[in-house]
Amino acid sequence: MQTHFAFSAFVLLGISAVVIADLPSPGNVTLQTLNTNYILKWEWEHRPGSKDNVTFTAQYLAKYKINSRKHKNDWKTMCVATSEHHCDFTAAELYYLGMWILRVRAQSNLHVSPWIQVEFCPDRDAAIGPPSAVVVKPVKGVLEVAISDPLSNRNTSMKEWVKSLKYIVQYWKDPLEMQKHKQLSTPRNLVTLSDLETWTWYCVRVQSRYDFYNKSSNFSPTYCEQTDGQMPYWQIFLYFLLSLALSFLIVLGLSFCFLKSFKVIKTTFYPSIQLPTPIQEYLGDSPGSEMPPLLTTESEVEICCDRLDILTTDTVDTDVVMEIHAPPQDSEQDGRNHSRHNSGDSGVYSTEEGSGSSQSSQALRGNEEVKLVKMGHISFHRERGPELDQRIQDACV
Known part of the structure; x- marks a missing residue:
């Protein structure tokens, strides 16, 4: 029985040795570290024609436990x-000052x-950042x-x-003279x-x-400062002069823009171009024009015009009786009118002469009406008769 057990163990150990020896180990095992970051790397050379799916297992253990049978199973994967x-x-949070087996x-x-x-x-092998x-x-x-x-x-x-x-x-x-650096x-x-020199650029x-x-770590990025x-x-003093000149130029520019805008506005709303002469004559604005002005001020009306009241009867054939409020006539005209009234009152003139004198007086009065109408010195309170209108129209022509 014991012989059979020993033979079986020998066979299993031989098979195990064959299985272990049949697969090579990973090669070029290294550690990539920075401060407390650790990465274990290795290489594996795949055999041509092999269809095996190869995987890997990594473990760690404190070095002081490596030779202890008590801790031989303390490997952590x-x-x-x-x-x-x-x-x-x-x-894994490996203790920084400790010794480890990976x-x-x-x-x-x-x-x-x-x-x-x-x-x-x-502490010995990890790189410093x-x-x-x-x-x-x-x-x-x-520079700080x-x-x-x-x-x-x-x-x-x-x-x-x-x-x-x-x-x-x-x-x-x-920045271009890094070879001449100080440290x-x-x-x-x-x-x-x-x-350092003042107002000078330095790189650090x-x-x-x-x-x-x-x-030693790698260098940090380079920072340049003045x-x-x-x-x-x-x-x-130079900066003061430059600021003063700049302020003057700004004020000058604003003044020029203001004047330019003022001229444009004035030209737009108050043009300096005079109207042509025919238009001025038509409007009566030019001196010496025969055309009456379109508008007459109240002062001109008060100076040049007197009010004329004309009273008419209801019938057309009745003589028109006018009241003329005109400026007083000269003394010669007053004497002539006074002598005419005296002679009429005294009855010296005959009926024929009286009628002629009456017609002459009416003609004179009509001429004065026409003249006053042309001068714009009379006004009518009531409607005028057709005979008077025709007579004024003929006289104006």
């Missing part, structure tokens, strides 16, 4: 049967490869550089793990660059440095 050629160990193997169906393991110490942020600003003729620490995977400062972390600050005067080393997060970049294991300083008096 991070990636199981993955087809990728890498495994992220960041979530291993990986390939498997396909019943075939597995031997484990390939690497020793890893984050550059500052998470750099701010450069001018302050009173100097504010440096933010590199961050862990939990967004905490790496100075929690690397106490002696410091920074290398490089700066140079002209300083400081553990502080706020650096003042004082040996920062690198993290861990001297214990001689580790220094400030007290402005010279001649420059202040």
Whole structure:
């Protein structure tokens, strides 16, 4: 019975050895690290003609447990049967100052490869990253550089793990003269660059440095800033003159625009072009025109016109009796009228002479009516008879 059991165990061990030896291990196992981010990478050379679906398993264990039979089963798996050629160990939260063993193997169906393991110490092997942020600003003729620490995977400062972390600050005067840079080393997060010229452009970049294991990060992006300083008096005076000239030009321009707009408005609403002479004569505006003006002011009416009242009877044949309110006549005309009335009253003239004198008086009165009508000095209170209208019309013609 014991012989049969020993034979069976020997057969199983031989089959197991054949199965393990049948699949090669992953090659070129390396770690890609930055601060507390760790990724284990490997290479796998696929055999031509093989139809096997190969997967990989990665594990980790503290180094002090590797030779202890008590902890030989304490391996913790991070990636199981993955087809990728890498495994992220960041979530494992490996102690930064500890020593760790990482291993990986390939498997396909019943075939597995031997484990390939690497020793890893984050404090010694993990790369340091550059500052998470750099701010450069001018302050009173100097440049202040504010440096933010590199961050862990939990967004905490790496100075929690690397106490002696410091920074290398490089700066140079002209963006094209980086080869002539200056640098300083400081553990502080706020650096003042004082040996600078005023009103000059400087470029700055920062690198993290861990001297214990001689580790240095890449440089941060380059930041360029101009220094400030007290402005010279001649420059202040020049700026004053320029501002004064600019203000004068602005006021001059606004004045020119205002005058131009005023002229345009005046020309539009009050044109300076006179009306042609025929139109002025027609409207009666030109001096010496025979045409009466279209409109007569009230003052002209009061000066040139007297009111004339004409009273007529209801019948057409009745003589028209007019009252003329005209300016007083001269003394000669008054004497002639007075002598005519005296001679009529005395009865010296005969009936024939009386009738002739009456007709002559009517003709004279008619001529005076026509003359007054033409002068615009009379007005009628009632409708005129046809004979008077015809007589006035003939006289006007």
